[in-house]
Amino acid sequence: MSRSSSSNPLALAVLATLIEEPMHPYRITQVLRGRGKEHSIRLNWGSLYSVIASLEKNGLIEAQRAEREGARPERTVYAITDAGRAKAMGWLRRILEVPAKEYPDFEAGLSLIGLLTPEESLALLRRRLELLDARIDELAEAARYPLPEVFLVENNYELAMVRAERVFVADLVDRLERGAVGGQALWAEMHRRLAAGEEVGDLLADYEGHLTAEGAPPPAP
Structure with missing residues (x-):
């Protein structure tokens, strides 16, 4: 996983959301916004797709199936892998436990x-x-x-x-x-x-x- 993705809270949020159930990117965005996560995690469409591509490349999530609703474009549904689940848990534990120098x-x-x-x-x-x-x-x-x-x-x-x-x-x-x-x-x-x-x-x-x-x-x- 790239250094930027491994320090990007949006990647952790995607993994956490996919632990609940497989979803396509638009649904992930809906869930995060519906829970007000954009107030604590920088969330935009372009960044989300970059993060998903990085997570898939590193074997933390995988494409499960393609869905199509009516005339809408086909959407890829992603599922978290065992490696992704372990990554999310370890990452969250580190964030909560270890104070990190931030640069506001x-x-x-x-x-x-x-x-x-x-x-x-x-x-x-x-x-x-x-x-x-x-x-x-x-x-x-x-x-x-x-x-x-x-x-x-x-x-x-x-x-x-x-x-x-x-x-x-x-x-x-x-x-x-x-x-x-x-x-x-x-x-x-x-x-x-x-x-x-x-x-x-x-x-x-x-x-x-x-x-x-x-x-x-x-x-x-």
């Missing part, structure tokens, strides 16, 4: 926040707080849906994560407003020089050199 866009943005001025960053983070509040309301409403918790656990997880992010962002906004973020003065000075058409390489090099001399790894400005 927001974390990447924070690592490069120094490219923007403190003032613009503050305005953007205030807006993010508003959007986080709206998302929290949506997730909290979904959590009240009359279903057993096992069918809502991914929603409840996202709710917990969004609430935690809101706490972080609110604290960062508060400290930016008070000028209390470490390195904020340097950050502002860097943009003052950039606005004046000056270079800032020496400023940052001096700062990083000072921290390195003290034995601390240089943080982002």
Whole structure:
């Protein structure tokens, strides 16, 4: 199985769905969307066919039969193999057990926040707080849906994560407003020089050199 497919949650979702019964790709999509899985797994038609082709190539699923309904094109029904069942179970166990480093866009943005001025960053983070509040309301409403918790656990997880992010962002906004973020003065000075058409390489090099001399790894400005 290719590296991309073996790390693609959609492949695991396909295997999990086929454990229930053999299905054609369109039916797999219907089942996943009907259960709201597109909110936690990136699901689109093109990716689904690529994943199915990879799973079949690697012997994890197999074409069982072809079906035709009326004038519609013929559809291939796939069944999971014993190897596919073992793969799905082992994969899911690993995901649940082993914390993995992920690379969310927001974390990447924070690592490069120094490219923007403190003032613009503050305005953007205030807006993010508003959007986080709206998302929290949506997730909290979904959590009240009359279903057993096992069918809502991914929603409840996202709710917990969004609430935690809101706490972080609110604290960062508060400290930016008070000028209390470490390195904020340097950050502002860097943009003052950039606005004046000056270079800032020496400023940052001096700062990083000072921290390195003290034995601390240089943080982002």
